[in-house]
Amino acid sequence: MSLLSCHNLSVGYGGVKILEDLNFSVERGDYLCILGENGAGKSTLMKTLLQLLPPEGGTIETGDGFKRDELGYLPQQSAIQRDFPASVREVVLSGCLNRCGWKPFYSLREKALARRNMERMEILPLAKRCYRELSGGQQQRVLLARALCATKKMLLLDEPVAGLDPAMQVSMYHVIEELNRKDRITILMVSHDFEAALTYASHILHIARGGSFFGTVAAYRASAFARSFARRRGEA
Amino acid sequence: MIDQICQYLSFPFVRYALIVGVLVSLCSSLLGVTLVLKRFSFIGDGLSHVAFFAMAVAAVLRFTNNMPVILLITTLAAVLVLSGGRRMKLKGDAMIAMLSVGALAFGYLLMNLFAKTSNLSGDVCGTLFGSTSILTLGPDQVWLCVGLSGAVLAFFLFFYHRIFAVTFDEDFAQATGVRARAYNQMLAVIIAVIIVLAMNLVGALLISALIVFPALSAMRVFKSFRSVLICSAVLSVACSLAGILTSILWDTPVGPTIVAADIAAFGLFSAAGLFTGKGSS
Numbered sequence A: 001m002s003l004l005s006c007h008n009l010s011v012g013y014g015g016v017k018i019l020e021d022l023n024f025s026v027e028r029g030d031y032l033c034i035l036g037e038n039g040a041g042k043s044t045l046m047k048t049l050l051q052l053l054p055p056e057g058g059t060i061e062t063g064d065g066f067k068r069d070e071l072g073y074l075p076q077q078s079a080i081q082r083d084f085p086a087s088v089r090e091v092v093l094s095g096c097l098n099r100c101g102w103k104p105f106y107s108l109r110e111k112a113l114a115r116r117n118m119e120r121m122e123i124l125p126l127a128k129r130c131y132r133e134l135s136g137g138q139q140q141r142v143l144l145a146r147a148l149c150a151t152k153k154m155l156l157l158d159e160p161v162a163g164l165d166p167a168m169q170v171s172m173y174h175v176i177e178e179l180n181r182k183d184r185i186t187i188l189m190v191s192h193d194f195e196a197a198l199t200y201a202s203h204i205l206h207i208a209r210g211g212s213f214f215g216t217v218a219a220y221r222a223s224a225f226a227r228s229f230a231r232r233r234g235e236a
Numbered sequence B: 001m002i003d004q005i006c007q008y009l010s011f012p013f014v015r016y017a018l019i020v021g022v023l024v025s026l027c028s029s030l031l032g033v034t035l036v037l038k039r040f041s042f043i044g045d046g047l048s049h050v051a052f053f054a055m056a057v058a059a060v061l062r063f064t065n066n067m068p069v070i071l072l073i074t075t076l077a078a079v080l081v082l083s084g085g086r087r088m089k090l091k092g093d094a095m096i097a098m099l100s101v102g103a104l105a106f107g108y109l110l111m112n113l114f115a116k117t118s119n120l121s122g123d124v125c126g127t128l129f130g131s132t133s134i135l136t137l138g139p140d141q142v143w144l145c146v147g148l149s150g151a152v153l154a155f156f157l158f159f160y161h162r163i164f165a166v167t168f169d170e171d172f173a174q175a176t177g178v179r180a181r182a183y184n185q186m187l188a189v190i191i192a193v194i195i196v197l198a199m200n201l202v203g204a205l206l207i208s209a210l211i212v213f214p215a216l217s218a219m220r221v222f223k224s225f226r227s228v229l230i231c232s233a234v235l236s237v238a239c240s241l242a243g244i245l246t247s248i249l250w251d252t253p254v255g256p257t258i259v260a261a262d263i264a265a266f267g268l269f270s271a272a273g274l275f276t277g278k279g280s281s
């Protein structure tokens, strides 16, 4: 049984479908990259999978003992909360909330987890700083540390490397790869980075209005999708 | 002056007023931080007008104990605005504006048409600006206030981290299995409770000041959620105490005096924020 399987899934906003008839499934340990043009509906699909938006048709099933509070999520960067007074530590810790059950406060275990993830993202020295005063790249790392805290089985990332400098991009990909290989965390990543997707992912979901591709990386390389996408990339 | 204060403190009505003042300002400032950060500053204003309408309804129906009616109607309106607003075509702020003026107009109409009091404008003015009703509280009203604010404080303490998560990023909280929608509903109920409590203190028109100013002042200087919450609570209690004592000593109206103290504190904190270079936005 798959962790997540979608049958004839359509996504959109308030009755307007942006993508139709998506069929794909995610097994435990998979690394799925979701590729597509700007505005193709990648973020919309992500929000539908997270049940933040209702599907416009079709079904999303979860299986293999996967529960909704076992996933972490990195939203696409937006101008959320420009004037929000919050320290980096407070933001990262809030990712541990889905481990708390009915406990009102964080235990030492959760605090240690937050610390470990801040170390991993190299933001431990910033722990006491105010989130809104950080640079875009630093904020992105804080949000990823928060997502890591929430992750038990699956991690959904919406353009995780956007806004990072090249060195940080590489280390971000390494962190994600390590999570996938060592901790057997299932990864769903929306990406613009075609090359990196083919390097790191095990499966590709390429979405487009006309029709979508889903399969392993090897099958994707051989498909017409990859060739047309790569060609357009080359021209741009 | 100290002697004078001590002398006043021997009157039970002064002690009651201080107790209620401290509790109400504590609750409203805690809630205010969440509301301001969620861009819901106007909700307090809109709902307080609904509470005024509810009071008019209770007066027309000749209820001796109007608290339950007011609580019920205000809570319904709060849940409607906070949860229904998302689904409706109307923009949130437009809906609150409509609710706000509509409730005010119908409340006054009802009172004018049906209420048989000799001093209508005095009653209305008292409800809107608080007049002296806080100085006429009986022990049972004080106990009700203590109970309700105790419940609100317990909620804040118990759900502190969840409130932070839902306020900072509702989508993330919801997506990772925290029941954000449920917390929003609970917040709606709490807003209604606080507004009904605060009506006694400052009157319907001035409740927003109690909710918004301490939070805004604290945000000028402090930069983490916890420190903003604590500062806002301390500041709000201090301003209310100062306001109530001032109004007793110099015989000024209670509500506006408290609000004036809050605004003065906001000025001070803004200056402090600029001075230390920490104040942004």
Ligand SMILES: Nc1ncnc2c1ncn2[C@@H]1O[C@H](COP(=O)(O)OP(=O)(O)O)[C@@H](O)[C@H]1O
Pocket: A013, A018, A036, A037, A038, A039, A040, A041, A042, A043, A044, A045
């Ligand atoms: N809240 C919204 N309501 C209606 N349409 C939206 C909303 N957000 C995005 N869209 C539209 O949905 C389409 C897909 O957006 P999105 O999923 O963000 O694309 P991307 O693949 O770049 O992440 C776009 O055409 C966008 O205009």
Ligand SMILES: [Mg+2]
Pocket: A042, A043, A044, A076, A158
């Ligand atoms: Mg997107």
